[in-house]
Amino acid sequence: MATENPESLPRQTVDSSAFSSAGQCQYCHIEIYQQWQGSAHARSFINPLYRQQLARVSNESQGAADEFCVSCHAPIGWLTEQIPPIDGEGTDAVAQQGVSCDLCHAITEVPQVGNAGFRVSPGKVKYGPFDDALQSAMHESEYKRIYSQAEYCGACHEIIHPENGLVLSSTYSEWKAGPYGSRRIQCQDCHMTPGPGVEKPNPGVAATGAPKVRDHISTHYMPGTNVFGSKQAGFEDHAALAEETLQSAAVIFLGLPDGLTPYQPARVNIRIRNDGAGHYLPTGLSVFNDMWVEMVVTDEQGSVVFQSGVTGSDGTIPEDSIVFGTTFADAAGNETDNLWEAARVLSDNRIPPQKYVDEFIEIPGLSRPGTVDIKVRLLYRNITPQGAKELGIDIADIPVTEMASAGGKIQVR
Known part of the structure; x- marks a missing residue:
């Protein structure tokens, strides 16, 4: 044994x-x-x-x-x-x-x-x-x-x-x-x-x-999750299998209110279930990759009225986004991505196999009656912006895989 x-x-x-x-x-x-x-x-x-x-x-x-x-x-x-x-x-x-x-x-x-x-x-x-x-x-x-x-x-x-x-x-x-x-x-x-x-x-x-x-x-x-490495090395079949593996790992369910009055904010329940992996999502050394939730809310004219987790031009995920992974602290209690300095786990919000997590995002209300359209995606990429910078790689060249998505509408009456 x-x-x-x-x-x-x-x-x-x-x-x-x-x-x-x-x-x-x-x-x-x-x-x-x-x-x-x-x-x-x-x-x-x-x-x-x-x-x-x-x-x-x-x-x-x-x-x-x-x-x-x-x-x-x-x-x-x-x-x-x-x-x-x-x-x-x-x-x-x-x-x-x-x-x-x-x-x-x-x-x-x-x-x-x-x-x-x-x-x-x-x-x-x-x-x-x-x-x-x-x-x-x-x-x-x-x-x-x-x-x-x-x-x-x-x-x-x-x-x-x-x-x-x-x-x-x-x-x-x-x-x-x-x-x-x-x-x-x-x-x-x-x-x-x-x-x-x-x-x-x-x-x-x-x-x-x-x-x-x-x-x-x-x-x-x-296959695991290495879409970028496989593509970079010219193995498209392996990259496709990695994408397929990621896309089979999780499902998203949305909890939406039936209706709102003008200016009434809505608290959206995002339930993410680890449905297809026998280990946590993400697993491995998650300090070197990104798995996060993106939400985009649009009105009837298609204008974005709210967003969360939408990356900037430099690939950075906004600080108030829902990001899954493990972070470590050094002996002094400071967060570190240097594994040799890691002395304890600072946080771990990953999703266990066959379990789900509930996350909540509040969106502002519309000023007039209408319909808001909500699209939520669980996204993954192999290298963080900091890692790409250290490697001299443009973060735009790192593929982002949509692991799961869900959508819905809310009526404002």
């Missing part, structure tokens, strides 16, 4: 010659290789936002955070002691492939959830979820139950500050404590299937020319 104590697992080191390039896998697993190639896992080491934040945290921690970050973003480089240094100058081509085929299929156990809590045994044997896999000239195959369990993903998708024990990213524990965890709907059941939602059959073969057509072959797009 995996433990969740980040200090309990001794460091494992492996010779760099033990790992093979992902390119070798494509000769037999071309479809899976192409799916992985456009995934966030394949770009975990070269992701610009990660590299920028890594450099910042490394500098401010005087190198103390280096292994903490690279162990999941560049696991082969970390296991083979090619990293640090964090700039990757000493890494070979295999290590630069991030979370690659040979890393994932060398995992034999996950004795600890979080902070790269996996154990690997790279070499001729490749491990996976099939207990009847055929042996081939390229490699042997061995079944491991962990490949069909959420703990496999939890090895990295639970981030715990190694010095003060603060949970910085709790995707695994959110799943475990929620309804998906209690029903043992695994991460793989949603993120390794042809589309969002619980596992759908994906018949096929695991390798080119394999004689057995299986009921389900796991896809390796592994």
Whole structure:
């Protein structure tokens, strides 16, 4: 059983010659290789936002955070002691492939959830979820139950500050404590299937020319929310899957008054339900992205009479908007987005799985009888304006995904 104590697992080191390039896998697993190639896992080491934040945290921690970050973003480089240094100058081509085929299929156990809590045994044997896999000239195959369990993903998708024990990213524990965890709907059941939602059959073969057509072959797009990164890297199919995943996650319901008199303000109830994710919305390191509510109210002439959450020309979300996420405070109690400085959670208003939150916005009344039209949207983008500025990216180039929307009318009589 995996433990969740980040200090309990001794460091494992492996010779760099033990790992093979992902390119070798494509000769037999071309479809899976192409799916992985456009995934966030394949770009975990070269992701610009990660590299920028890594450099910042490394500098401010005087190198103390280096292994903490690279162990999941560049696991082969970390296991083979090619990293640090964090700039990757000493890494070979295999290590630069991030979370690659040979890393994932060398995992034999996950004795600890979080902070790269996996154990690997790279070499001729490749491990996976099939207990009847055929042996081939390229490699042997061995079944491991962990490949069909959420703990496999939890090895990295639970981030715990190694010095003060603060949970910085709790995707695994959110799943475990929620309804998906209690029903043992695994991460793989949603993120390794042809589309969002619980596992759908994906018949096929695991390798080119394999004689057995299986009921389900796991896809390796592994979509999350990274619309921008996928588009930037030229993987439009992956970007579309990320958008589809976001659009399936939440629903909005509006509570509107039946009618108003002139000048009477209205209090609009916005209920947002996490309907399709097995973890919180948003999950992960939400300090680096934005999820917020936008409301636009127009009169019968189409003129905007009220708005909330409408971004400015610089992409900034107004301060009085409804924004979902976790914020951290440093040891002095000041808000910080530097994960190494984080000492406690300052606020957390995210939406648990299969739960809803009620938010309220008051809109002013019309001066005369008529109809007001209300449109509410739940929006998401991968990078905040501050993050885009630090990366030298125009915030206008960061796609904004409409996760859910609702509308209605109020009569002023």
